[in-house]
Amino acid sequence: MLDASQRAVVEHRGPVLRVLGAPGTGLSTVAVEVVAQRVERGEATADGCLLLAPTRLAAARLRDAVTARLGGTTTTPLARTHQSLGFGILREAAALVGDPAPRLLSGPEQDVILGELLAGHAAGESSAPPWPESVQLALPTRTFRGELRDLLMRCVELGLDPDDLAELGREHDRPEWVAAAHVLLEYDEVTALSAPGAFDPAWILGAAADHLEDDPEALDRWRAGLRLVVVDDAQELTPAALRLLQVLVAGGGVELVLLGDPDAATQTFRGADPRLFVTTWPDAPTRLLSTSHRCGGEVLSAATRVAAHVGVVGGALHRQVTPAPQDGDVEAHLLRTAAQEATYVAGRLREAHLLHGVPWSRMAVVVRGGGRTATLRRVLRGAGVPVDTATADLPVRDEAAVRPFLTLLRCALDVVSGAEQLDPADVVDVLTSPVGGADAVQLRRLRRSLRRLELDDGGGRPSDVLLAEAVLTPFPLGRLGPEATPARRAHRVLAAAVDALRDGEGVEVVLWRMWSASGLAAPWRDTALDGGRNGGRADRDLDAVLGLFDAAARFVDRLPGASPADFLDHVLGQDVAGDTLVARAPAGESVALVTPAASAGLEWDLVVVAGVQEGVWPDLRLRGSLLGSTDLVDLVTGRGADARAARAQVRHDETRLFHVAVTRARHRLVVTAVRCEDAQPSPFLDVVDPLAQPRPFTDVARPLTLPGLVAELRRSLVDASPAVRADAVQTLARLAREQVRGADPAQWWALRDTTDDRPRRAGDLPVRVSPSTIDHFGRCGLQWVLRASGGDGPSMGAQDIGTLVHEIAHDLGDTDAAAYAAELERRWGRLGLPPGWLSRRDLARATAMTERLATYHREASVEGWRRADAEVRMKVALGRAVVSGTVDRVEVGPGGTVRIIDLKTGSSKPTKDEVRRNGQLGAYQLAIEGGAFTEHGGHSGGAALLQLGRAANRTTTLQAQVPLALDDEPRWAHDLLAVTADAMAATSFTATPGSQCGTCQVKDSCPAQPEGRQL
């Protein structure tokens, strides 16, 4: 059912009609209707109508709509892109004279040709263009080739030949254009020779227009049946598309209807110029579509405010429209971090779906940049929001599952061309990728093992180099255990690639051999079939790998002679996801995650425009800066002639994109941004939702997920209000019946019965007591039992340094500080610390420890103590306790008494009183007297802690405990040991909070701490 303004357009007859309408006024509907009604009334045949759109997607949508409307088929595609029309004209021309069908030069082909030309210049095979100094260093890079291709294609589009470009370069002091003109000439010659019948996409429209102008018969043929040309989204017309259109309709007999919105151009960075739509054919009547069928209420007001910031092209009357009958709400929200923003967006989408019944497919998230897309996609998926990946794919090279294969392929190419080592950064990337499968701890373990081997072999290379070597030549891996598994996996894949390359295989075979060697196919398939979140991820990873093979297949099809290196270059150079023929799961019911350009022409009930940050949207950087392709377009078309005007153009283009994004919403528009130290919201936020006072932060509510609900209900069980508690009980019971995890009290740890109430050590069985644990046990029994049962985390760096100092003290015996320092330096690499100031600082700390040790030796010997042994294992039964462990140092002193010294490398130390009753030292003394060191003597001369770390005073601190016999209570240590042994064998262990809790490694399992309260 058309409104009055739409009907007026459909009823209009005349050579040219221009139709302007704001988003949602039904421009595309009218475009289809104009064609349909002409055909239905018999004024034109379907084959005599041509519907043009700027992109393939838009053309496909129009084609579907017009076919459905007419219910029949036509012999030529009714709706097509401008390029497709130009290509059709050229193909017909070739067929008529018996030439081979023309084909399009793909981006990779152009890139390869330009790469060869530039390499030829560098090698002196042909005279090099006079590139200015400023771009010399960039010449071999892929980015430069991309910029050059962009500049040359803009020239082709604008109809500039090499002489024109050189002339413009000289006129406007752009030496890079003069040099590029040289390349353009060569490029034309080379493509004419090497790829006859192949056209640059940018050249098609101009070539088709030339052909029709040069060949009146061809023009007559094309115009013979043609009665009507309808151009949808005419704001996206480029000068070349316009020229072809003009040639086609010139001479009368063909009606032309142009429909568009100058405020909605999204292709300006590709040369579209909305002014062409409103200024060409100045005498043509203009009609306005005056009713919005999409946006009403606040959404329409917001859209009008945004449009007011777009420079007016062809008047602003079309911005005044009657609102749609449905209400429209607009919200703008400020979040504290990007992660919080993504969580908030996920929450809003789930709320709309679960509470308000909005189907997933009626919602979209529009984002400007790729960085935010990745975060959003991850968080949305994690929160259970199905995301339509087909509309927001990553480039193949950025897929996590594909990256390690590309890295290894690059490494293999380097190896084949003679490289003798790999880049350690690449190796670390691969080892921690799905191919290597290592986490940070495993990587560190591998580094340390390799370093140890290196030192044993008398070498001293850093662990980075050793890692890279291990993946390249697996010789050292044979001498290592399971910690080397990630490196073995990476080596297998690398070796497969190197072998295939040496066999001269093409890229498809090389990739296939790498994939087979990785052994990932079966585990990923099994995980994918298991479903769930991991299954979804595996599914996506498999899709990504399939995408890589598909990209390789298409590359080989188009460039049969190209090498694997060319493919790698091509894939790494792709900034956007390529089209793919790989069958994917249908998008079905999912939320669209799209860029503004991809959202053009579509609409959803709820649209979230996320990441509206300053510097991101609008992005006011001038484009094409290296070779000035945008400047060239602006200069030739008269847009933005100076820097200020150019910036204004960019701002208007960016505002148009934002306008397109916000006008996709039918009922609700939500705009979000982040304010934090590094990011500020864009002024667009205030345009959409003006606020008199500073915008407050929006709090993120609990996630609308089942775990979130269960957590909240469980919290409500201790609410003060009986009604709230009763409500929570009922809902939890219902969830428990539905098997929702965590809802059933039987799954609550705190309510579980003790699983085993037998004592740790039954009856009178002996209990092993390590002296060093007596004091820990005294402070907190629960901490002791949890750590003794495996609760200790991975070892910390500081402990490793302490172990090294202990080792050196033992291996070198009593020596001077210089000898200790030299040994420390020699063994330092064993710790596997990354080079840098942190490592140097730690080495200085360790050296200070050994200096204190050397000082102590001197002082002790003056007092008559001599070293009798070190690192001695001892074991002695004392009542029920079996005291066992390793002592750091045994000394024999005046009168033949024995003293045990415990080396401490930490930063805290006990007080004097604590030393008096230190259980560890007391146990050592009991062990001496109990006969643990009979070869040195049986009378205790005391025991001491030797503080070597930060806990030491300026030089050294020996914290000594007097011999038990001299203590006021000589049996204190006996009693402590007996009590401790019994308590260690008990049934239950008590959490005793204290100063040790701050560094407790088992906090998560401690009911006395918030982290472990659920227990």
Ligand code: SF4
């Ligand atoms: S957190 Fe404190 S109370 Fe709890 S186990 Fe650790 S040391 Fe004991």
